[in-house]
Amino acid sequence: QLQLVDSGGGLVQAGDSLRLSCAASGGTFSSYAMGWFRQAPGKEREFVATISWSGGTTLYADSVKGRFTISRDNAKNTVYLQMISLRPEDTAVYYCAQYGTKVANIWSKADYWGKGTLVTVSS
Numbered sequence: 001q002l003q004l005v006d007s008g009g010g011l012v013q014a015g016d017s018l019r020l021s022c023a024a025s026g027g028t029f030s031s032y033a034m035g036w037f038r039q040a041p042g043k044e045r046e047f048v049a050t051i052s053w054s055g056g057t058t059l060y061a062d063s064v065k066g067r068f069t070i071s072r073d074n075a076k077n078t079v080y081l082q083m084i085s086l087r088p089e090d091t092a093v094y095y096c097a098q099y100g101t102k103v104a105n106i107w108s109k110a111d112y113w114g115k116g117t118l119v120t121v122s123s
Contacts, residue, residue, distance in 0.1 A: 002027025002112045006096050009117030012086055016121070020081040022096030022114055030074035033104040036081045038092035039116075048094070049081065053102040061106070064090075086121045093118050 008020040020036070035050035049060045049070040058070055069082040079096055094117050097110030104110075 002029075002098060004096050004098065004112055004114035006094065006114035006117040009094060009119045011120045011122065014087055014121055014123050016086050017082070017084045018086060018119060019083070020094055020096075020117060020119075022079045022081075024077040024079075024098065027098075027112070029077040029098070031102065033099040033101055033108070034070075034072060034079040035097045035099060035104060035108075035110060036068075036070060036079075036094060037097060037110075038090075038094045038119075040089075040092040043092075045095070047106045050099070050104045050106075050108070051079065052104075057103055059105060083119070086119075088121050088123045091119060091121050 003026045006022045033052050036048040037045050038048050039045040051058045051070045051072050055072050067085045072079040096114045098112040100111045
């Protein structure tokens with residue numbers, strides 16, 4: 001059973017940067033697409049970014065395009081989300097996820113989820 005452990009969240013000020021990490025264990029990491037989602041207080045969970053199994057294809061939500069970068073290190077079974085120019089509206093619990101396919105899109109359903117890491121951006 002694959003386990004995903006998200007980390008790296010915290011309290012930052014608007015304009016700051018933060019890097020989230022998600023370490024996978026107990027399953028196959030390198031063969032599948034990975035993604036990041038987020039859920040703000042009182043809102044539904046939303047797609048943030050996805051990266052293909054090889055890292056060659058990435059896709060972002062319009063709200064984070066140009067500010068967030070997803071990457072992966074298959075040797076370390078880890079996926080990252082580098083966030084710059086953070087805004088108060090980026091405040092949310094961020095979840096990493098693994099898809100059951102090599103490539104995913106914004107509508108794809110993930111199979112496995114991390115427990116989330118909280119990012120709070122103050123103005």
